[in-house]
Amino acid sequence: MPDNFPSAPVQPSPTQHTAAPLLAVRNLCVSFPSGGRMIPIVENVSFTLAERDILGLVGESGSGKSVTAMALMGLIDSPGVQITGSALFRGQELVGLPQKQLRRLRGRQIAMIFQDPMTAFTPVYTIGWQIDEQIRAHERLSRKQARARTVDLLAEMGVPDPARTADRYPHQLSGGLRQRAMIAMALSCNPALLIADEPTTALDVTVQAQILDLIRGLRTAYGSSVLLITHDMGVVAETCDTTLVLYSGRVAETGPTQALFAQPGHPYTAALLASIPPLDGPRPERLPAIAGAPPVPLERPAGCAFSPRCHYVHEACLPAPPPPLVPVGPHQSAACVLSTEGTPLPPRLISACASAAASIRHQAAPTPPPSHGEVSP
Amino acid sequence: MSAFPVSSPEQGGAPLLSVRALRKTYSLPRGQTLKAVDGVSLDVLPGEVLGLVGESGCGKSTLGRCLLRLTDVSSGQITFEGQDITHLGERALRPLRQRMQMVFQDSYASLNPRRRIGDLLAEPLRVHPGPDGRKRPAAAITARLHELMDLVSLPVTALDRYPHEFSGGQRQRINIARALALSPRLVVADEPVSALDVSVQAQIVNLFADLQAQLGLTYVFVAHDLAVVRQISTRVAVMYLGAVVELGETDDVLHHPAHPYTAALTQAVPRPVVGASRHPPLRGDIPSPVARPSGCRFHTRCPMVQDRCRVEDPALHTVRPGHQVACHFPLAAD
Numbered sequence: 259m260p261d262n263f264p265s266a267p268v269q270p271s272p273t274q275h276t277a278a279p280l281l282a283v284r285n286l287c288v289s290f291p292s293g294g295r296m297i298p299i300v301e302n303v304s305f306t307l308a309e310r311d312i313l314g315l316v317g318e319s320g321s322g323k324s325v326t327a328m329a330l331m332g333l334i335d336s337p338g339v340q341i342t343g344s345a346l347f348r349g350q351e352l353v354g355l356p357q358k359q360l361r362r363l364r365g366r367q368i369a370m371i372f373q374d375p376m377t378a379f380t381p382v383y384t385i386g387w388q389i390d391e392q393i394r395a396h397e398r399l400s401r402k403q404a405r406a407r408t409v410d411l412l413a414e415m416g417v418p419d420p421a422r423t424a425d426r427y428p429h430q431l432s433g434g435l436r437q438r439a440m441i442a443m444a445l446s447c448n449p450a451l452l453i454a455d456e457p458t459t460a461l462d463v464t465v466q467a468q469i470l471d472l473i474r475g476l477r478t479a480y481g482s483s484v485l486l487i488t489h490d491m492g493v494v495a496e497t498c499d500t501t502l503v504l505y506s507g508r509v510a511e512t513g514p515t516q517a518l519f520a521q522p523g524h525p526y527t528a529a530l531l532a533s534i535p536p537l538d539g540p541r542p543e544r545l546p547a548i549a550g551a552p553p554v555p556l557e558r559p560a561g562c563a564f565s566p567r568c569h570y571v572h573e574a575c576l577p578a579p580p581p582p583l584v585p586v587g588p589h590q591s592a593a594c595v596l597s598t599e600g601t602p603l604p605p606r607l608i609s610a611c612a613s614a615a616a617s618i619r620h621q622a623a624p625t626p627p628p629s630h631g632e633v634s635p
Numbered sequence: 636m637s638a639f640p641v642s643s644p645e646q647g648g649a650p651l652l653s654v655r656a657l658r659k660t661y662s663l664p665r666g667q668t669l670k671a672v673d674g675v676s677l678d679v680l681p682g683e684v685l686g687l688v689g690e691s692g693c694g695k696s697t698l699g700r701c702l703l704r705l706t707d708v709s710s711g712q713i714t715f716e717g718q719d720i721t722h723l724g725e726r727a728l729r730p731l732r733q734r735m736q737m738v739f740q741d742s743y744a745s746l747n748p749r750r751r752i753g754d755l756l757a758e759p760l761r762v763h764p765g766p767d768g769r770k771r772p773a774a775a776i777t778a779r780l781h782e783l784m785d786l787v788s789l790p791v792t793a794l795d796r797y798p799h800e801f802s803g804g805q806r807q808r809i810n811i812a813r814a815l816a817l818s819p820r821l822v823v824a825d826e827p828v829s830a831l832d833v834s835v836q837a838q839i840v841n842l843f844a845d846l847q848a849q850l851g852l853t854y855v856f857v858a859h860d861l862a863v864v865r866q867i868s869t870r871v872a873v874m875y876l877g878a879v880v881e882l883g884e885t886d887d888v889l890h891h892p893a894h895p896y897t898a899a900l901t902q903a904v905p906r907p908v909v910g911a912s913r914h915p916p917l918r919g920d921i922p923s924p925v926a927r928p929s930g931c932r933f934h935t936r937c938p939m940v941q942d943r944c945r946v947e948d949p950a951l952h953t954v955r956p957g958h959q960v961a962c963h964f965p966l967a968a969d
């Protein structure tokens with residue numbers, strides 16, 4: 259496995275003050291056996307998550323977000339899976355940690371929530387009973403004390419009528435309430451790290467807005483850090499301090515969310531942002547679409563994974579190993595040869611945003627961004 | 636909601652499709668009824684793209700299926716090309732089916748995995764007679780298949796391949812080609828890009844727009860993604876709990892909403908821009924359509940609710956030219 263992580267490590271975002279990161283992941287690789295060989299699914303993923311920080315892991319479906327999270331949690335049990343690299347959680351190595359110790363960490367210090375809360379709850383018990391049990395597994399509390407805590411937690415998560423809601427079964431709750439109940443359960447042991455895998459993807463936007471509000475508040479209310487996994491660039495922009503863009507199992511770009519959205523350093527980030535139809539400002543005649551589709555892991559190019567779809571592709575992009583992450587701005591790096599070659603991307607042209615504050619970030623690009631060719635995938 | 640007629644007199648010209656006071660109820664166990672579509676009246680004008688937005692369960696798909704009479708309606712009236720099709724049987728609908736087609740979200744499930752693309756696309760051409768009223772000759776079918784591939788920018792070689800050999804975006808192109816095979820006038824597309832990767836969505840949205848311009852199609856474009864709907868639509872209808880609560884020109888509705896729900900919905904969409912102003916989220920969940928609130932169906936979550944709203948159901952009425960809203964206290968234009 260080539261070590262393509264840059265000499266300059268990923269810096270913590272400017273919002274962070276603490277010295278030691280909560281979680282430091284270096285060159286995490288996950289491969290699955292298939293057809294007699296190992297297929298690299300996640301390659302050399304590195305990032306740092308500071309205390310009370312929210313890090314967004316963003317990428318399209320199949321880019322390796324969930325595999326990354328499951329590997330960190332020690333939750334991949336596929337036969338023959340190979341996980342290498344390092345993930346230090348408060349200085350403790352998670353990669354290769356025995357299941358028993360991982361389980362203890364998972365209950366107490368690291369919690370995970372998913373897109374579908376039904377995976378976290380059993381249908382046959384009330385949600386209150388299940389949260390009580392979770393609390394009692396880690397603390398010596400009477401059933402009554404545990405229930406009091408459960409009801410408090412549900413109330414803090416904005417669940418209306420929490421005492422009565424605790425007595426209901428998962429299927430009796432709406433999607434938004436189930437998601438709140440799952441977050442309550444995850445927070446019941448006051449974890450330092452919450453890994454949230456697409457927690458709002460199944461929700462409607464008005465309910466999503468409520469849950470994102472809740473997640474943003476966790477650092478102050480619980481002192482938790484959050485690893486937020488999503489495919490939605492809007493969710494990242496509104497929620498995360500730091501952003502890591504995955505493309506086909508590799509880190510395309512990482513940096514402070516503000517900088518990364520204002521001036522993406524990787525053509526994929528830039529093209530992805532450009533292809534999202536704007537809700538505000540003028541309506542473009544056509545969307546600058548990205549041609550083609552992300553490669554399946556088996557057909558991932560040896561060089562830059564984005565090269566078959568990249569507007570700027572040239573010879574230097576094609577040979578293995580894939581381009582390393584190089585700094586493209588303060589605390590920001592991109593796995594692309596352009597900035598090393600002295601031809602970095604122009605700043606993002608944000609269409610005149612009716613949504614007010616965005617206008618302060620409005621930047622004019624010296625050259626118009628290229629219109630991407632529209633070839634069928 | 637009982638306001639009709641609500642056609643858009645400003646627009647002039649006969650609508651391609653009209654529905655009046657349309658209702659679709661489902662009977663649930665224990666004698667409950669679910670009003671999936673609860674009194675919708677609207678017109679689809681020739682050549683326009685009518686976007687249908689709203690959160691899950693508000694009745695978009697049910698309305699879409701009713702429009703094409705893919706399901707029976709409980710009451711109300713549907714008129715297509717001036718003909719009342721509300722109660723037409725399958726046999727009478729058959730010739731009309733050529734002119735109104737549907738594209739679904741899940742491009743994989745809607746393609747039979749064991750049949751080649753060419754076969755799948757040829758099927759409607761074999762079943763329905765040609766423009767001269769006679770069975771289409773094989774050569775005409777082949778020529779049409781090639782045309783269709785060209786329309787959706789797929790290589791002709793795709794015709795010999797199977798659905799699993801294509802990416803999600805390509806499969807959606809195939810679905811579009813199938814819907815277009817019989818040269819329909821009206822296409823109802825139900826969440827046609829929702830299952831696609833972000834980087835592929837834009838291609839398909841552009842394709843819909845290109846085809847509409849090129850073939851003079853009329854769309855009803857159903858999606859929960861407001862930004863996608865905005866990109867493609869001429870007008871937008873916002874649904875909440877089975878009813879259209881706001882209807883008008885796309886940017887009129889999305890940028891100057893008159894209904895508090897539309898305002899909350901547009902504000903809730905996360906923008907891919909750092910520092911976009913954030914609004915306090917709407918409280919509560921969408922009520923169950925089985926027990927819809929009295930009076931205004933939005934009153935349990937509305938930040939502007941007043942006493943009148945709890946008892947009196949606001950009718951959809953015109954607030955500005957071409958802009959209708961179902962609210963007793965519509966928001967001002969700015």
Ligand SMILES: Nc1ncnc2c1ncn2[C@@H]1O[C@H](COP(=O)(O)OP(=O)(O)O)[C@@H](O)[C@H]1O
Nearest residue numbers: 290299318319320321322323324325326336555
């Ligand atoms: N247990 C597994 N065995 C083999 N391949 C897997 C396994 N889990 C996931 N994958 C593959 O890994 C890739 C990344 O998957 P995933 O992390 O779930 O993507 P994301 O969460 O970004 O949508 C996909 O191509 C998926 O098919």
Ligand SMILES: Nc1ncnc2c1ncn2[C@@H]1O[C@H](COP(=O)(O)OP(=O)(O)O)[C@@H](O)[C@H]1O
Nearest residue numbers: 661669671690691692693694695696697698924
């Ligand atoms: N076949 C059915 N039987 C019973 N209820 C249904 C059926 N189809 C849809 N519904 C209900 O009708 C309502 C509207 O559904 P739908 O039209 O699918 O909404 P949308 O497409 O806006 O998400 C929902 O409450 C849904 O559960």
Ligand code: SF4
Nearest residue numbers: 562565568575594595
């Ligand atoms: S390395 Fe080359 S192909 Fe890859 S993103 Fe940069 S310019 Fe494009």
Ligand code: SF4
Nearest residue numbers: 931934937944962963
């Ligand atoms: S009628 Fe009343 S409750 Fe309904 S949307 Fe208008 S102000 Fe809100």
Ligand SMILES: [Mg+2]
Nearest residue numbers: 323324325455
């Ligand atoms: Mg996933």
Ligand SMILES: [Mg+2]
Nearest residue numbers: 695696697826
């Ligand atoms: Mg639907």
